[in-house]
Amino acid sequence: MPSARLPRIVLWLFCGLVIVFLVAPILVIVIASFNGTPFLQFPPASWSLRWYVRFFASERWYEAALLSLRVAVVVTIASTALGTLAAIGLVRGRTRFRAALELFLVSPMVVPVIVMAVGLYFLLAPLRLTGSAAALVLGHTIVATPIVIVIVAAALRLSDGSLELAARSLGATWWRTVRYVTVPQVAPAIGAAAAFAFLTSFDEVVLAVFLGGPDATTLPKRMWESMRFEIDPTLTAISTLLTVVATVILAAAQLARRAEERS
Amino acid sequence: MAAKGGALVLRRLTKHYPNMAAVDGIDLEIAAGEFLTLLGPSGSGKTTTLMMVAGFTPPTAGDVLLDGSSIAGLAPERRNIGVVFQNYALFPHMSIADNIAFPLKMRGMARPAIAAKVEAALGLVQLSGLGGRRPRQLSVGQQQRVALARALVFEPGLLLMDEPLGALDKKLREDMQFELKRLHGELGVTIVYVTHDQEEALTLSDRIALMNAGRIEQLGRAEDLYERPVSRFVAEFIGESNLLDGRVEAGWFTTPDGIRAPVAARADGAVLLMLRPEKVVLAPESATDGLAGTVSELVYGGDFTRYRVAVGAATLTAKIANSRAPFRPAVGASVRVLWHPGDECIIPK
Ligand SMILES: Nc1ncnc2c1ncn2[C@@H]1O[C@H](COP(=O)(O)OP(=O)(O)OP(=O)(O)O)[C@@H](O)[C@H]1O
Ligand SMILES: [Mg+2]
DSSP states (O other), X not given: OHHHHHHHHHXXXXXXXXXXXXXXXXXXXXXXXXXOSSSOOSSOSXXXXXXXXXXXXXXXXXXXXXXXXXXXXHHHHHHHHHHHHHHHHXXXXXXXXXXXXXXXXXXXXXXXXXXXXXXXXHHHGGGTOTTSHHHHHHHHHHHHHHHHHHHHHHHHHHSOTHHHHHHHHTTOOHHHHIIIIIHHHTHHHHHHHHHHHHHHHHHOOHHHHHHHTTTOOOHHHHHHHHHHHOOOTHHXXXXXXXXXXXXXXXXXXXXXHHHHHHO | OOOOOOOEEEEEEEEEETTEEEEEEEEEEEOXXXXXXXXXXXXXXXXXXXXXXXXXXXXXXXXXXXXXXXXXXXXXXXXXXXXEOTTOOOOTTSOHHHHHHHHHHHTTOOHHHHHHHHHHHHHHTTOTTOTXXXXXXXXXXXXXXXXXXXXXXXXOSXXXXXXXXXXXXXXHHHHHHHHHHHHHHHHOOEEEEEESOHHHHHHHOSEEEEEETTEXXXXXXXXXXXXXXXXXXXXXXXXXXXXXXXXXXXXXXXXXXXXXXXXXXXXXXXXEEEEOGGGOEEEETTOSSSEXXXXXXXXXXXXXXXXXXXXXXXXXXXXXXXXXXSOOOOTTOEEEEEOOTTOSEEEEO
């Protein structure tokens, strides 16, 4: 019955197109990164690893990557700690203003990043804090913390609150309850949240442009600059590496979550 | 583990939520070593009362005293009260042994002492050798025992249990009731137990506080509540009952629709007459006394048969043991309904 099958075929075709649309840009970049000619070309006329070699050999790129990594690690630690505690307070706390507080705490997610960047710039400039890694850490933590709050709060809402009451009745103070019972309960979610926080900082470009100044240049900012002034094919290699890093981190978080569920 | 029971006193304990009183000024004195059950329908305030004693819900008013001193201002972890939750609340990421060790660890006890205590606690609930397992690797009944061991291992004077057997099937529930009675006898710990299963309350408790809408409707031993209920609510909640509205005058109970029976009541006035179905006696129509009625329904129940007898406008239930029932009327038969003087209970209005 071709008339009954037609809608299915159309549906599959449509889904296939959506997937191609989503994946094509990444594929183009990945393929272009193995290009052997000295300029950006797609499809490549010859193949080589020269852009990867160029990336690792260039101090400019290497330093930017190192700064990104350092900032991202500090941001991950800070936002995971802050966000987890905030989520515990929001979900388990008894304050009447819980809903308003939650809205306020996750508001950085809805404020356009550019607005946040301009605001922070004017706030930090008089304090001579712009152009430093500290400014980047601050800005990225503000953006990453709400993500942690949302992920951890969702897990806490699903977890069994009576475990914490039990811990208290057994003699654990509030802090020890958090440490021995609450956090282990939602550890997989905290891990996933940390992964997202890391990537949020590692990939971030708007705040990096506004707050980094000439001295603190992260990898995404360096990429952006290199796009503006010259079209350097090293970009394709870096983009491929960034995609791999992101994929690996998210896959690891996902696997850890699965393992936890099965144990 | 030889815990000595603590004496618990609730003084005008009250919890108001917006627009409602969940617990409405409860006064209760529970002796050291007593097994007291809070019984009542859903929403009557049992859990709220227990949570105020445990320290999880701050009271609106009133006081909680344990062994004479107020604990109302103490954080839950400083009250030293064992709590068993309905879902057991075992820590899934810890082994059984670590679960039971948790309260000892929180009290800073040394490792060797902890190990010995955990072993003893596992033995007490007959789970020796299972310390290495995770909670989800145990059956529901075993998890229940672990929860009990964990709540008792630090030797609290008071143990609170909120419908701990609610999730178990009938057979397991009866085993656990037996087990609980044994532990209570062995340890001498004071237990406040919450259930809405009246049979469980009757079996387990020294005394029962029957709650209704945030208040204690009646406090007493199982027999008191069963045989001498103080209100229609108690009579209807505990067991089966025949209830007749009427008046007592000069030793005679009468209802507006013509029922008339002699009773052993002291005072005259409007009353509620309660008669347990197993106290009802059915006699042949030829009997000289009793109320005339007609059998309208008959249900065979194994060791007994339940008769419904229409007496005037009322229907009375009789529960007659099959083992020695000389008189077995059929549906439609005319009978006489009577009871031994004093078997009825007169509840003044
Ligand atoms: N946090 C709360 N906010 C508002 N009302 C509450 C809250 N907790 C309990 N209540 C109300 O207080 C009343 C008593 O509740 P409680 O849980 O003590 O009843 P219960 O006797 O334990 O009932 P059940 O047998 O269903 O467990 C209920 O009407 C309930 O809706
Ligand atoms: Mg309850």
